[in-house]
Each structure stands twice: as C-alpha cells, then as structure tokens.
Amino acid sequence: MALVTTTEMFKNAYDGGYAIGAFNVNNMEIVQGITEAAFEEKAPLILQVSSGARKYAKHVYLVKLVEAALADTDLPIALHLDHGADFEVCKSCIDGGFTSVMIDGSSRPFEENIAVTKQVVEYAHAHGVVVEGELGQLAGVEDEVNVESHSYTDPDQVQEFVEKTGVDSLAIAIGTSHGAF
Numbered sequence: 001m002a003l004v005t006t007t008e009m010f011k012n013a014y015d016g017g018y019a020i021g022a023f024n025v026n027n028m029e030i031v032q033g034i035t036e037a038a039f040e041e042k043a044p045l046i047l048q049v050s051s052g053a054r055k056y057a058k059h060v061y062l063v064k065l066v067e068a069a070l071a072d073t074d075l076p077i078a079l080h081l082d083h084g085a086d087f088e089v090c091k092s093c094i095d096g097g098f099t100s101v102m103i104d105g106s107s108r109p110f111e112e113n114i115a116v117t118k119q120v121v122e123y124a125h126a127h128g129v130v131v132e133g134e135l136g137q138l139a140g141v142e143d144e145v146n147v148e149s150h151s152y153t154d155p156d157q158v159q160e161f162v163e164k165t166g167v168d169s170l171a172i173a174i175g176t177s178h179g180a181f
Contacts, residue, residue, distance in 0.1 A: 001070055001074045001075070001076065001077075002070070003066070003067075003070065003077060003078060003079050003097070003099045004044075004076045004077065004078055004099060005078060005099045005100060005128070005129070005130045006020075006046060006078045006080070006099070006100050006130050006168070006169070007130055007168065009044050009046075009076055009078060010169075012044070013044075020043075020044055020045060020046060021034075021038070021043065021045050021046065022045070022046035022047075022048050022080065023045065023046070023047060023048060024048045024049070024050055024053065024082060025047050025048065025049060025053065025062065025065070025066075026049070026050070026052070026053035026056050026057050026062070027056075027057060027065075028065055031047065031065045031066065031068075031069050032069070034047065035047075035069040035072065035073050035075065035077070036073075038073065038075055039072075039073040039075060042075075043075070044075060044076035044077070044078075045075065045076075045077055045078075046077070046078045046079075046080050046100070047066050047069070047077055047078070047079055047080065048080045048081070048082040049062050049079070049080070049081055049082060049093075049098075050081075050082045050083060051083065051084070051085060051089060059092065059093070059096050060096070063079070063096060063097045063098075066079050078099050078100050079097065079098045079099050079100065080098065080099070080100040080101065080102065080132075081093040081098055081100070081101040081102055082102055083102055083104040083134075084101050084102055084103050084104060084120070085104060086103075086116065087103070087116060087119050087120055087123070090103050090120045090123070090124065090131075091120075091123055094123060094124050094127050094129045095127075098129065099128075099129055099130070100129060100130045100131070100132065101120065101124060101129060101130075101131055101132070102131070102132040102133070102134065102171065103116060103117050103120040103121075103131060103132075103133060103134070104134045104171075105117050105133070105134065106134040106135060106136060106137045106151070106173075107137065110157060110161075113133075113134075113135070113161070114160075114161060114164050114165055117131070117133045117161075117165040117167060118164060118165045118166065121133075121165055121166045121167055122166075125166070130168040130169070131165075131166075131167050131168055131169075132167065132168065132169045132170065132171055133161065133162075133165055133167035133169075133170050133171070134170070134171040134172075135153045135154070135157060135158065135161055135170060135171075135172055135173070136151050136152050136153030136154070136172055136173030136174075137151040137173055151173065152173050152174060153172040153173050153174060158170065158172070
C-alpha cells in the first residue's frame, strides 16, 4: 500500500465513529513500535515528523522508515509534517513524499498567517497533498516551538481563515496543553 492522505482517512473515521492516532516519530524503534501496535489493532494512523526530527534523522531516512512500515503492515498511513514553520519547509516535505503538511503561522499576525497558509495550500493541493493550518497558540515547548503564554483561537476568525486559505483541517487552541513545561 502507498502512503495515503488524511482526506479519505478522516472521512472513514467520521463515518465509522472512531479516532485516528497521530504520532510524532524520529527513529526506527518509534516507527516500528507504533506501526506494530496499529497493525495488531488493524488501525490506520498518521505518522508525524517535526522539524527537529528532520534535523535529527534527516528527511530521507524518515521517509524510508515509513515506507518500510507500509511494506511491513500494509496499513493506511499518512505522513504528516508537524508544525512547519514556513513555506520552504512545507515545500520540501511536499516534494519529498509527505501526504500532509501543517503550516504553523500562528505566531504571525492574522493576515500574515493567512498569506503563508494560502501559499502552502496552493502548492500542496497542486501536488495532491492536504494542509492543516493553525490559529492560536498553546503555552509550552514542543520541538522548536516555544510559546510563553496561551493565545486562544478567536472563533470569529475561524471562518475567514478557512475560507481565505482553503485549508483542509485546522488546529485550534482551546485550552489544552502539550509539550514540555
């Protein structure tokens, strides 16, 4: 089975009433552990790669590890960039075989976030790749993203953001937390 996008994966999950796990990976052991557990459950999954993981393990090695997981399990797997900082990082992942990217422009002013997200969406969609955008920020440290205080998603901005950017999904900050504290 080849890598899949999250579009059909999410549709099946909504229709079937189940969730899909998304797991950050950065080495062989993590990829093996996650995919072996998913195989036992016959569960589709999203393997996510952060900028730090791309620096640590290199893009090409991570893609090959995920390709090995596909060959070993024949599961529906999407390969997703987690918190892409700019267009260039997202483009590199799109060109390098990822089926999904997140452009995290949440630290930018609203209009700049729209502009960079729209640029990524246009490039990604032309290559059959789905895009997740982000509005709002959660306090904490995750990889190279360090946020000192919450900046919750403004519900009044959501519709405008989605309409102007064309994102396929949206990460919002509504009070949960993640990362190191």
